[in-house]
Amino acid sequence: MLRVKNLTSGYDRSQILFDISFEVGPGEVVCLMGRNGMGKTTTVRALMGLLPAWDGAVEFEGRRLTGLSAARVARQGLGLVPEGRQVFSNLTVHENLLVVAANRRGEAQPWTVDRVYELFPGLHERNGSYANLLSGGEQQMLAIGRALMTNPRLLILDEATEGLAPVIRDQIWACIGRLRQLGQSIVVIDKHIQRLLEVADRFFVVEKGRTVWSGAPSRVRAEEAVVKAYLSV
Template sequence: MGLECKEGKLTTLLGRNGMGKTTTVKSIIGKVSVTHGEISFRGESIIGMPTYDIIRKGIGLVPEGRHIFPNLSVKENLVATANKNSGLATEWTVDQVVEFFPALGDRLNHMGDQLSGGEQQMLAIGRALMLNPQMLILDEATEGLAPLVRQEIWNRLVEIKQLGITILLIDKNIDEFIDISDFHYIIEKGRQVWAGPSRELVDDSGLKARYLGI
């Protein structure tokens, strides 16, 4: 499959359950060994690199299931993961993350397991932003969240995109984010079956029914 995330754009990876979306993400960040093909980030091959090296190159991952550290406070979750050597002119700080997600402001000293699902998701995104990424990957970022919380996340993604950060989004609520996204890939059984801009996806209702079951 071919997947290209254009700089500063929001690209989505779509497909039914079990089609290989999360495996694709794991391949990108080096969690799954790739036997053939090529994966590059900003022109540099990242195949065979350890995960921590790939992440340090500027990829922030918001994983499926959030995986907040329950034994660290909200502030510690953010501070512990901060990348202070990103080389970027402006780097994310805890204050900026709190400004971005005000709901976290009152919860800074609470432990990770004392947050609601929505707050945990905001923290997971905030934690990824503290890595000062040039690319953000969100794997099922809104799974199990209330519609209002999901809307809050989409709004924040728009702002993140405006900052020039490339986004790769994997999610099921396509109707909610189609307006903010730029390009889409649909995969089935590990193979790319369609790629195109938002307008083409909206216009082709059969496509969604066929590959996404919507």
């Protein structure tokens, strides 16, 4: 589904990505891991067309994404939950969901506002509240629901549980597990190895702008000390 090969990118003259390679198959949950500042968010921005790819290839369902604008990348079926949530603060919960609603591929069971409320009942209770009045956890749920309303073929979650209370984290992990059961392809950036082992099919570790380690959950368990060493400060 998604194939990233030898991707390089950066900001102005500062190169951040030197050799990023990973793949996501249909229905897979793939995790990108690494310490802060290693290039994970830059990778996401390059995938989504928010940064230019300097070299390498990004293909989605056989179509080349490199060189496309962010809007055109999104239309190909990629949905992003960005780091920092970035909900529309001057819109209500309901309006945040409706403003991005699209079913460009004609999914038989598309994501609707009611389905999002079923996934996150707390949002239904706050549907008339402005987004800037929500808690951080509620905003994260809204950001995920908003991305789902575009009916993405691939959902990208950047720092899905960063800074959230444990009880909210549990709800986000339950959501990811539910989406996996529904066959949603997902790229998730997170550091919580034990929770990721419950939902992820493959892991890729990023260090200094390069993919330096990859493996299935069985390899993560067998080499957990190695993986934790990559994540430690």
